[in-house]
Amino acid sequence: MNDVAAPSVSSALSRLIAEVRVAVDARLPALLAADTYTSDPRDPLPPTTREAVLSPGKRVRPALVVLAGELFGAPRPRLVDAGCAIEMVHAASLVLDDLPSMDDASLRRGRPALHVAHGEGNAILAAVTLLTRAFGLIAEAGLHARHGGLAASAALDLISRLADASGLAGLASGQALDLATDEGSATFDRLETIHARKTGALFVASAEFGAVLGGAREKELAAVRSYARNVGLAFQIVDDLLEDVPASESGKRAHRAPAPTFVRHVGRDGARALVAELTAHAVESIGMFGKKGLLLGEFALLLRDRRS
Numbered sequence: 001m002n003d004v005a006a007p008s009v010s011s012a013l014s015r016l017i018a019e020v021r022v023a024v025d026a027r028l029p030a031l032l033a034a035d036t037y038t039s040d041p042r043d044p045l046p047p048t049t050r051e052a053v054l055s056p057g058k059r060v061r062p063a064l065v066v067l068a069g070e071l072f073g074a075p076r077p078r079l080v081d082a083g084c085a086i087e088m089v090h091a092a093s094l095v096l097d098d099l100p101s102m103d104d105a106s107l108r109r110g111r112p113a114l115h116v117a118h119g120e121g122n123a124i125l126a127a128v129t130l131l132t133r134a135f136g137l138i139a140e141a142g143l144h145a146r147h148g149g150l151a152a153s154a155a156l157d158l159i160s161r162l163a164d165a166s167g168l169a170g171l172a173s174g175q176a177l178d179l180a181t182d183e184g185s186a187t188f189d190r191l192e193t194i195h196a197r198k199t200g201a202l203f204v205a206s207a208e209f210g211a212v213l214g215g216a217r218e219k220e221l222a223a224v225r226s227y228a229r230n231v232g233l234a235f236q237i238v239d240d241l242l243e244d245v246p247a248s249e250s251g252k253r254a255h256r257a258p259a260p261t262f263v264r265h266v267g268r269d270g271a272r273a274l275v276a277e278l279t280a281h282a283v284e285s286i287g288m289f290g291k292k293g294l295l296l297g298e299f300a301l302l303l304r305d306r307r308s
Contacts, residue, residue, distance in 0.1 A: 013298050020066050021059045023080045024087060028053055031084055031137060048118045049126040053091040056109060060235070060303070061086045064206040067296050068224050071289060072214025078150070081137065082158065082209045088134040089162065090202055092127040093171050099123065102175065103259070131166065135159055150213075157212055165205035174198025178259055186260030195236040195262075196229065203232030223285050224296075230282035231300050234275045237262050238306060241271055279304040 009017075032050050062083025069079040098105040098113040099120060105113050115123035142155025150158075164170055174197030181190055207228035211221045240261040263271045282300045286293040 009302055010295075010298055013295050013302065016066065016295065017059075017063050020063045020080070020083065023076075024059045024062045024083055025054070027080055027084050028087070031081075032133065044118065044122050045125055045129060048114065048122045049129045051117070052095050052114050052123075052126045053088055053130055055091075055111065057087075057091075059083070059087060061090055061202060061206040064203065064228065064231075064299070065210045067299055068207040068210025068228075069214045070210070071224070071292055071296065072211060072216050072220070074210060074214035078141075078213055079210060081141065082213060083206070085134040085137045085158075085162065086202065086206050086209065088130040088137075089166055089171070092130040092134075093175075093202075095123050095127040095130075097175065102179065135162065138162065154212060158209055161205050161208050161212075165201040170197050170201030170205075174201070181260055183260050183264065186265060188265065191260060191262055191265060192233070195233055199236040199239075200229055200232030203235065204228045220288075223288055226285035227282045227296060227300070230278045230285065231303060234278035234282070234300075235303050237271050237275050237278070238303065241268065241275075242306075242308065275304055 029050065032046070032053065062080065065083040065086060066076065066079045069082075070076070094108060095114045097103055098108055099115055106116050107113060111117075113123075114126060118126075138150075138155050138158050141149040142152045143149065145151050149155075166172065174194050177190070177194045178198060181194065204225055207224040208221065211224045216224070240263045261271075262274060266274065279300050283297045286296050289296075
């Protein structure tokens with residue numbers, strides 16, 4: 001996406017994103033420690049699962065959890081664990097997305113897709129493991145409220161929101177609609193529905209996680225939800241713009257026939273205009289927070305202008 005200027009990031013946001021990435025990358029291995037689940041060195045699932053979630057990533061969704069949570073004063077360690085749960089679901093979705101029955105991608109971020117490196121069966125089992133571990137992580141926090149965990153009601157709230165984002169109202173449904181939609185049947189509304197579920201739902205869950213953990217009121221929760229819904233859709237359209245280049249540049253190689261995207265539907269200029277409009281709506285949504293919401297606003301602009 002060479003026609004977009006590189007984003008300018010404040011030191012405060014740059015520092016927060018870097019700290020979250022380091023914290024999440026350090027925390028995930030502990031949450032997936034092999035000796036917690038198996039003592040059999042022949043079991044291929046633990047290393048496959050770790051590779052799926054520990055592969056290089058920007059940790060955008062955990063950063064959103066932390067940004068939304070710190071807006072309401074939630075403690076960073078609790079937000080990082082919640083972000084790890086979100087990242088597990090995201091990693092699982094990428095593994096499933098790359099399967100031969102889905103996008104049939106041989107590369108992910110310039111590296112062999114998980115099913116290519118470890119076999120389709122192990123890749124599917126790794127995705128299932130990450131999904132179940134994400135829910136288990138939140139449940140465990142609710143079971144240990146007296147020892148720094150979550151109140152049981154808060155844990156149940158998060159589990160319910162993550163279930164919505166992962167299933168029929170979110171990722172799974174979005175991917176199914178994506179597979180069922182070809183260029184001929186791709187209307188603007190259908191594309192919006194696909195991406196609102198396939199990508200936007202997990203962005204919404206991320207922002208809601210932070211807000212819930214910070215004790216946000218319903219009006220405040222609605223504001224961050226609107227913000228995340230717009231940012232999530234904009235993020236996907238930027239992804240489409242970035243992937244509308246050769247695989248050698250995008251880092252992904254898929255063998256499925258090109259899926260319908262906003263870029264193909266309205267053109268690159270139309271897609272960029274839509275990203276700008278969605279980002280403006282996102283920033284407007286958090287206007288009620290005043291200066292406290294500046295980092296969230298800047299985060300939306302960073303995602304709008306990203307090059308990778």
